[in-house]
Amino acid sequence: MQTKKIITKFLLALALTFLIPQLVILYIWEDLSTRTSFLLLLSTLALIGIGSYIIWDIVKSIRGIFKDLGEMSPGAQQETVSGSKDELQVMESSIEVLSKKIVEDMEALQYSAELVEKTKSELNEALLHAENIMDSMGDALIVVGPALKVKRVNQSAKKLLGYREEDLLGRSIDVLFKEIFLSDFSTDALIADKRMCFITREKQEIPVDVSIRPLNDPKGGHRGHVVVARDMRMTLKLVSRLKAANRSLEESLKKRTADIEKIYTDLKAKDTQILQQEKMASLGMLATGIAHEINNPVGYINSNLEMLQDDLERIISYMHLLEQGLSAIAGEPNQDRREQEVAQFKEICSKMEIDRHARESAEIVQESRQGLDRIKQIIHDLKRFSHTGESQEESVDLNQEIQSTLNIVGHELKYKAKIVKDFGCLPLFTCYPHQLNQVFMNLLVNASQAIEERGTITIRTFTQEGSLFITIQDDGPGIPPANLKQIFEPFFTTKAPGKGSGLGLYLSRGLVEKSGGRLSVESTPGEGSTFTIELPLAKAGNGVFEADLMMTLPAPSPSGAAK
């Protein structure tokens, strides 16, 4: 149907295009023939016919359009359905509807256009803002695409690198760095503060700390990287200045340390000297006791030797008599006279008490030897005790060391106090024995001096929780609480002037600490004082100590069983 209509229109158009030129030609050629007039009339009629058809067709088409338009608005439709079918009316209303619609559409369109305009300006503003922010950054910012070509740079980047923006855009990023690797551009991890080096336009190298962050869109696509580089020149300068300052500080510190070390060494020498003086002072104090202890054996040895001399003289004269008697008897032929001589000789013998003197001289020798051993022991202990200066560390049994000290000070103590020894099983301890001996001596002498008339000094040794303990307890009047705090301070003494240096406990604490231990005191007025030396068993020497031994050691009894 449609095709047929189109063909008809096409044919009509063709006829028109053919007829109009022919008509024109005919009008031009009118006077050439009469036949032509007929043709002209015919052609004109045909043309009018065709033209009328075309106009009618056009009117029909317009009517169709208005009808369609009228259907668009419900009011118009109603009108079409109910109202009169006057075409003009229909057309009027349709046009009205159409124009109204057009106005509406135009308004909507204008609003949209305004919105677009507003959005665009806002976007521009935001972009400008972002650009401003980027440009105001002190750090150089370079955005690269997935192919590591520069897509965007900020003001600082341009300034730092010395390039214009157009020189940078599209350039490969590796040109801008001395050394940069593909591995630096991870698509999933951030590289932070990596020290790199920019190469500027003038081929100058600038140290920078670089962070490279991958740019990924939310859908997981990779869009490139943001490279932020911080100029480190100032920082490095500061660091190097700081280092120089540090160095000079270190040097002055080293010098100061050397000074302090020298002072320390001097002090230490002085300390050793003081220590020695104190030791000698205490030895001096003990000297009378030691003298007494030596004088006892010397006394009886001396007395004994005189008697031994007597005995020897007697024995020698007895031998002379024996000799004379023997020769007299041998030269005497008379039997009776001979027997008389023998009887006489026997009488002399019994008067001389040779048997007794011989027996006693043996006793004298034995006792004198005991005395000499005693003297030897005292001298040995004294020597061990008065040992000066630093020596080799030794692994020693502290029980034996305490005994050795007791041999020296015991004479001082035994008339003042009963000594109770409650020695536990101790592992060997590595230390300077003479130093600890001095501590034992100080504490023991102090204990005996604390006792007013007569009392008990209890020495306990034991191990507990990885430490070796030595406690020296007296049952003297105790230390007043006010003095207890000062007791380890140098030159603190409660003794009469000239009787004590006030250094004993101060030095003792120093010596114990030198051995890695601690010296502490507990005192109850009226009940006595206990000094405790605690030494770390980590220092116990030669691995002699066995862990399970510690478990089996008896805990020290508070009453202190006498031995």
Next chain:
Amino acid sequence: MTRHCILIVDDEPNIRSSLTRLFQRNGYNTLLAENGADAFSLLKKARASAVISDYIMPGQSGVRFLRGIQKHYPEMIRVILSGRADMARVMAAINEGVVSHFLLKPWDNRVLLETLRQAIHEREHSAYFAHLLQSGGTPGASDAPLELTYPGISRLREADNGAIIIDD
């Protein structure tokens, strides 16, 4: 003639045995004690003319011990034989008459013997005079040499005829 007995108090056994030898060889008997308490219990059973004590002894000092001796046995000669002593106390004790003699260890045998001999002699002398004073008489001229001859005399008695009798 009576052998004088000497009480030796010392905590060192070898001192006791050497002093015993010395005194026994020189005509004395000896009593031995380790300390003051032992000495007193010995004195309950036996008599001694003199006591030789160490100054420093466990239990009590020699001076204190001798003070006790002075109180209970005033006639005994009290000697201190020591290697060491609190001199101030010893001097005071000597001045008070608690200690008659103070000797130092190591001692000289002869000095010790002579000291004791003289001390015992003097004591007997004074005992003799005391006796005479008690009896109201006057000492005879021959008394002193007599005593020197018989150092062990403990008592003198005047006979009816004026002769001096030595109780022995």
